Amino acid sequence: MNRASHLMAMLTAATLCLASGNGFAQMALPSAQPAPVQPPKATPKPKASPKAAPKTAPRAAPKTAPKASANPAAADTVALPPESDDPKVDLAYGAFQEGRYKTALALATRRATEKGDPKSMTLIGEIYSNGFGVKRDEPLAASWYKKAADRGDREAIFALGMMYISGRTGSVDRNEGAKLLAAAAKLGKPEAAYNLGLLYLEGQVFPRDIKRAAELFRQAADAGNPEAQYALATFYKEGRGVEKNPVEAAKLLGAAALADNLDAEVEYAIALFNGTGVNRDERTAVALLNRAARQGSAIAQNRLAHILIEGKAAPQNKVEGFKWHLIAKTAGASDPDLDAQMAQLPAEDRAKAEAAAKTWFGIK
Numbered sequence: 377m378n379r380a381s382h383l384m385a386m387l388t389a390a391t392l393c394l395a396s397g398n399g400f401a402q403m404a405l406p407s408a409q410p411a412p413v414q415p416p417k418a419t420p421k422p423k424a425s426p427k428a429a430p431k432t433a434p435r436a437a438p439k440t441a442p443k444a445s446a447n448p449a450a451a452d453t454v455a456l457p458p459e460s461d462d463p464k465v466d467l468a469y470g471a472f473q474e475g476r477y478k479t480a481l482a483l484a485t486r487r488a489t490e491k492g493d494p495k496s497m498t499l500i501g502e503i504y505s506n507g508f509g510v511k512r513d514e515p516l517a518a519s520w521y522k523k524a525a526d527r528g529d530r531e532a533i534f535a536l537g538m539m540y541i542s543g544r545t546g547s548v549d550r551n552e553g554a555k556l557l558a559a560a561a562k563l564g565k566p567e568a569a570y571n572l573g574l575l576y577l578e579g580q581v582f583p584r585d586i587k588r589a590a591e592l593f594r595q596a597a598d599a600g601n602p603e604a605q606y607a608l609a610t611f612y613k614e615g616r617g618v619e620k621n622p623v624e625a626a627k628l629l630g631a632a633a634l635a636d637n638l639d640a641e642v643e644y645a646i647a648l649f650n651g652t653g654v655n656r657d658e659r660t661a662v663a664l665l666n667r668a669a670r671q672g673s674a675i676a677q678n679r680l681a682h683i684l685i686e687g688k689a690a691p692q693n694k695v696e697g698f699k700w701h702l703i704a705k706t707a708g709a710s711d712p713d714l715d716a717q718m719a720q721l722p723a724e725d726r727a728k729a730e731a732a733a734k735t736w737f738g739i740k
Contacts, residue, residue: 404649404650405645405646405649405650405661405679405682405683406646407613407643407646407652408639408642408643408646408675456479456482456483456486459486459487459490466495466496467483468480468481468483468484468487468496468499469484469495469499471483472484472499472502472503472508476509477503477508477509477510478509478510480499480503480508480509481500481503481509481510483496484496484497484499484500484503485500488500488520488523492527494523494524494527494528494529494532495524495529495531497520497521497523497524497527497529497532498520498521498524498529498531498532498535500517500520501517501518501519501520501521501524501532501535502517502535503517504516504517504520505517505518505521505535505539505544514539514544514545514546515545515546517539518536518539518544518545520532521535521536521539522536525556528563530559530560530563530564530565530568531560531565533556533559533560533563533565533568534556534557534560534565534567534568536556537552537553537554537555537556537557537559537560537568537571538553538557538571539553540552540553540556541553541554541557541571550575550580550581551581554572554575554581554582557571557572557575558572561592561595564599566595566596566599566600566601566604567596567601569592569593569595569596569599569601569604570592570593570596570601570603570604570607572592573588573589573590573591573592573593573596573604573607574589574607576588576589576592577589586611586616586617587617587618588617589611589617590608590611590616590617590618591617592604593607593608593611594608597628597631600631600635602631602632602635602636602637602640603632603637605628605629605631605632605635605637605640606628606629606632606637606639606640606643608628609624609625609626609628609629609632609640609643610625610643612624612625612628613625613643621653622647622652622653623653623654624653625647625653626644626647626652626653626654627653627654628640629643629644629647630644630654632644633645633664638668638671638672638673639673641664641667641668641671641673641676642664642665642668642673642675642676642679644664645660645661645662645664645665645668645676645679646661646679648660648661648664649661649662649665649689658689661689662680662683662689662690664676665679665680665683666680669700669703672707674703674704674707674708674709675704675709677700677701677703677704677707677709678700678701678704678709678711678714680697680700681697681698681699681700681701681704681711681714682697682714683697684696684697684700685697685698685701685714685717694721694725694729695725695728695729695732696729696732697729698714698717698718698721698725698726698729699729699732699733699736701714701718701729702729702730702733703733703736703737706733706737
């Protein structure tokens, strides 16, 4: 199954029963502007089964906490089981993934104290950094990350580097943070390579070096980091730091889209719609735009509005199209041409579009 077919299967439930159109080769969607470069940030941890704890400690600063027990007070106990003889079994991380944070902290502390285990030290830093089951204590978190980093744990090195860059250690030290990111990247941490690339692109800690940023993005992209895949795709699309290559750009956008990177979904949809670097597939493109629009992308909402209003790539539905136009406009994606067209709508259809937009925003 090729990438477009895989995406189509994934997105079937997201479509609005949009059939593939015909005769719309003349219609082309303008490319979205690349998302602005964001300051380095930590990335969320991967999902893990509570039945068998992974070998590596969780990543720093997740966007969402692991799912807690339905009854944490009853489930979270500090009556510790004996340490497992299997070095691959991490009882502390298993408890952490189940949301039993106090137990996880106690288990990790025991293992860190008795065995000097750096993964346990990183986990303790994670718990205090995010306030999982305890009062948030970032200086204490940094001290535990430092102990693990001194023992070569790349997760801790990365987490501590991000704390220095963001000032969460007490003061901002971007130079020290950059050194730690470089060390973590050298140890194969994809998020570290990506964030280090952002620093080269930003040009404040290091002299601005687009080529070096591209190299670091490639390292992280090859390891499956969707943010790096999207960033590198924009480089290939524009010929920045690498030779211009729309085929490679589309390939990277597709990979990032499959990993649910919203900006990549929009860009890949536009590439599919126009056949830029990839075989034209308007049906998948429209499904992707619909999915991204429902996730709040103003660019996707605007492109979907044009498609539905013009009816060249999907059955025409002006009420639905102008609904998306109003939603996108509220998010800052203005479109004077669609404003003019909406003014020509029959009053009844205009009222329906406005009512549908209000419903989207939860306004009665």
